[in-house]
Amino acid sequence: MKSTNTAMGGGAVKVHIPALGSHQGIEHRMHRALSQKPAHLRLTEDQTTELADMFRLMSDPSRLRIILACLETPISVGDMASALGLSPSLVSHHLRLLRAGRLIQAERRGNRVFYLITDEHIRRVLSDMVDHVAESEGVDGDDDVAQT
Structure with missing residues (x-):
């Protein structure tokens, strides 16, 4: 890592710049370049299909509960079945x-x-979605059906 001093507003500020030749620097630049493209341009047709299949798998409530059971700690089939009330x-x-x-x-x-x-x-992704659903529960009366 290289550091340089720059003058800003009359004072010197020390800035750390990652070495350009380092593996980590290259990986970071590649990730940044890819993430600057719009999402629909970052995936091939096959990758888009794979992503749709992942969402399809998560769309079944039982499968989603199984996935969430595996989120925090490893769990066996028997323990999962008991905890979720499934065979x-x-x-x-x-x-x-x-x-x-x-x-x-x-x-x-x-x-x-x-x-x-x-x-x-x-x-x-799953943790963020769980947090999103948990925090929006009951916000602004969204759970109530509007009456006419």
Whole structure:
């Protein structure tokens, strides 16, 4: 990391500039360049289809509850089934679909398999959406049906 002094308003300000040749600097510039494009131009047609499939998988309330159960800590099929009031076979079926959609991952510990979300993007999106729904609950009477 390189630092430089610049004069602003009569005083010197020390600014840290990442080294341009560093791997981290290159990665940051690439990410910034990609994120400056509009969202619809950053994805190929196949990637757009993959994203739509992810949202389709999350649109089923039981699958969404399973995903949310995996958000904080690894959990087994049996524990998930008990906590969600679903049959273990139904939970297993949904888990298979969610793993194929790359929304959750499996981790074997001895003779048990635990499911969790390891992708930080997925974790952030879901956490943000949960926070959004939780904070908007009852705001401005949105939950009430307007009467005429």
